[in-house]
Amino acid sequence: MTAPTPAPGDWRQWAANAVAEIDAAGLRRRRRNVESTGPAQQVSVDGRAAINFCGNDYLGLAQHARLTAAFAQAAAAGAGSGASHLVTGHHPLHHALEQRLAAWTGRERALAFSSGYLANLGVVCALAGRGDAVLEDRLNHASLIDAGLLSGARFARYAHADAAALAAKLSATPARRSIVVTDGVFSMDGDLAPLPALAAASRNAGALLIVDDAHGYGVLGATGRGTLEHFGLDEAAVPLAIGTLGKAFGSYGAFVTGPAELVELVLQRARSYRYTTALPPAVAAATIAALDVLDAEPWRRARVLDLVARFRQRAATAGLVLAGSPTPIQPILLGTPDAALAASEALLARGFMVAAIRPPTVPAGTSRLRVTLSASHEDRDVDALVDALAEVLALPVRDAG
Ligand SMILES: Cc1ncc(COP(=O)(O)O)c(C=O)c1O
Known part of the structure; x- marks a missing residue:
């Protein structure tokens, strides 16, 4: 169906027609x-x-008494952070959360973002730009796809979970630097990325592999450290990992974790870090409690x-x-x-x-x-x-x- 064209300037009718098209396709969200x-x-x-x-x-943590108590206690001192991290919004609880996340993931440094969507935009755009290549699994989360498109780098998708297809694209790209990005657990399918093979293909091409383990952290691996732990992969294989805190952690926000120099560059460059308000400190307090519970239970x-x-x-x-x-x-x-x-x-x-x-x-x-x-x-x-x-x-x- 094609909606009738409204008179020029009739934005209200234009929007109504567009929504009617979405509805007719069975794609309207309610x-x-x-x-x-x-x-x-x-x-x-x-x-x-x-x-x-x-x-x-x-993990059923969103209503856990330790998280809600930590949240309520910190919220008593203030509901919002009041500014972005680089102005006056960086609270000691954010700092403590980053230190706990770095230790929990076994990496040098972690940087907390206000959401997973913002983390993915920020990390990819901070590390790739014009002249570089970003290669992504075609079933990656929308935030990663958007990040690759926004980065200004040459953007290509490889066939789902296909390390050979990735290797072929890596060897064909004329880019000076390539970044490979994949979900660890695919959010709508639940399957795992073949990380050992993706890591090998990336290493052979000198590419940087970034794994978004939004659905792996807390759930997979002997101690819940996610798909990297599940596959036994260290920082040499997967230099940077991203996690979201609104899923198994039962809280809200996100983080990137990895070598100090890369994380510092993300802090310096990521526009989605700089130009957004820091998480309410109480959310950081709840996430710290979640890290305790993850290991204690x-x-x-x-x-x-x-x-x-x-x-x-x-x-x-x-x-x-x-x-x-x-x-x-x-x-x-x-x-x-x-x-x-x-x-x-x-x-x-x-x-x-x-x-x-x-x-x-x-x-x-x-x-x-x-x-x-x-x-x-x-x-x-x-x-x-x-x-x-x-x-x-x-x-x-x-x-x-
Ligand atoms: C794989 C993946 N990455 C990132 C996100 C975005 O995280 P957030 O909801 O914190 O923005 C999601 C889901 O929301 C996701 O499934």
């Missing part, structure tokens, strides 16, 4: 008011009780991975087709936006919140339900979700209207 109502991912969704099976609170990691195994085993028995993901992200591909929306709504009617993920977040034809598991889910809720999925996916697809 927000729901979601509020936590209980410890086991119980939520109220526009007033309706449900279990949340699509958040990123993988390793059972949370084991628990969420047990639930992943339980979900996968029961889903297979019920005849559901899952992707090969070993992580708490368990997508169920349905194809069209309408099919994904209909399934999501039918699940909500049964008390389960599972968002429909549609283009442009995922490639056309791969709209899906993105089921995620958390250490705070109950066994019985996971079992009931599988039953509901089996029932719902047998339903005819609703006409989206």
Whole structure:
């Protein structure tokens, strides 16, 4: 459908037509008011009780008493940071958080950003520019893709999780310096990047490898240090890693961690660091508490991975087709936006919140339900979700209207 062209200057009609086009394609986003109502991912969704099976609170830390107490205590001294880090917004709690993140990741230095989106823009644009090349997995998170485009470098995507395709692009590029960027765990598919092979290809070409481990930190590896720990990769293999703090850490914000010189250059150059307000110090306090809990309660990691195994085993028995993901992200591909929306709504009617993920977040034809598991889910809720999925996916697809 092509919306009728409005009269020149009729911006209101122009915007309404554009939204109508999005709607007609089944791609309109609607927000729901979601509020936590209980410890086991119980939520109220526009007033309706449900279990949340699509958040990123993988370890169930967002409501943890140590985080909320640290947050409340620090917030008593002030709600906001009042300025950017390089003016007057850099608080001792930000400094303490960076030191803890550097130690926790085993790197020389860490720099905290106000969100993962800002971290990705800042890091890539600080390190690559005109004359350089940025090579990215084609299924990287949108913030990394945007960063590569914004950097002004030659930007290319390689086939998903394909180190040979990366090596071919690296050997063909005329750029003086190349930067390779990949998700550690792919956010909409849950699979892992083949980091050892990507690291080898990058090293052979003298390229800098950066891993965004937003969904790996806290969950993967023997001590929760993410995909790098899972694969046993050190700083020589992956010089820079980025983590977000709004997922397994249960808080908010992000960080980059690595060699002091590279982190200092990011601090000096990243516009998304310089030109934005620093995180509220209370958020840094909550994240420091999260780091304590992550190490003090390793059972949370084991628990969420047990639930992943339980979900996968029961889903297979019920005849559901899952992707090969070993992580708490368990997508169920349905194809069209309408099919994904209909399934999501039918699940909500049964008390389960599972968002429909549609283009442009995922490639056309791969709209899906993105089921995620958390250490705070109950066994019985996971079992009931599988039953509901089996029932719902047998339903005819609703006409989206
Ligand atoms: C892989 C990845 N990187 C970065 C981000 C952005 O992080 P934030 O939500 O903190 O902006 C996300 C998700 O939000 C993500 O999935």
